[in-house]
Amino acid sequence: MDKVRQYLDYSVERAIKTVAQTAIAVITGSQVLNVVDVDWTQVAGISALAGVMSLLTSVLVYDKSGE
Numbered sequence: 188m189d190k191v192r193q194y195l196d197y198s199v200e201r202a203i204k205t206v207a208q209t210a211i212a213v214i215t216g217s218q219v220l221n222v223v224d225v226d227w228t229q230v231a232g233i234s235a236l237a238g239v240m241s242l243l244t245s246v247l248v249y250d251k252s253g254e
Contacts, residue, residue, distance in 0.1 A: 194245075194249055197245065197249060198241075198242055198245035198246075198249065199242075201241050201242075201245055202238045202239075202241040202242050202245070203238075205237050205238055205240075205241040206234045206235070206237060206238040206241075207234075208237075209233060209234045209237040209238075210230050210233075210234045213229065213230045213233050213234065214230060217229075
């Protein structure tokens with residue numbers, strides 16, 4: 188069970204960082220002048236997709252050397 192906990196800690200932290208970085212990139216890339224003009228639905232959707240992709244990637248790249 189400890190291995191599962193370590194994996195979850197790793198993958199969730201990675202996904203949160205990915206979501207935050209993607210949100211920053213989408214907001215910056217939209218070139219809006221103020222917060223009101225940001226399409227928050229688009230930011231949330233793209234960021235959520237990036238988070239899911241990060242979780243799926245974590246399955247492939249997780250370091251199992253602690254076994």
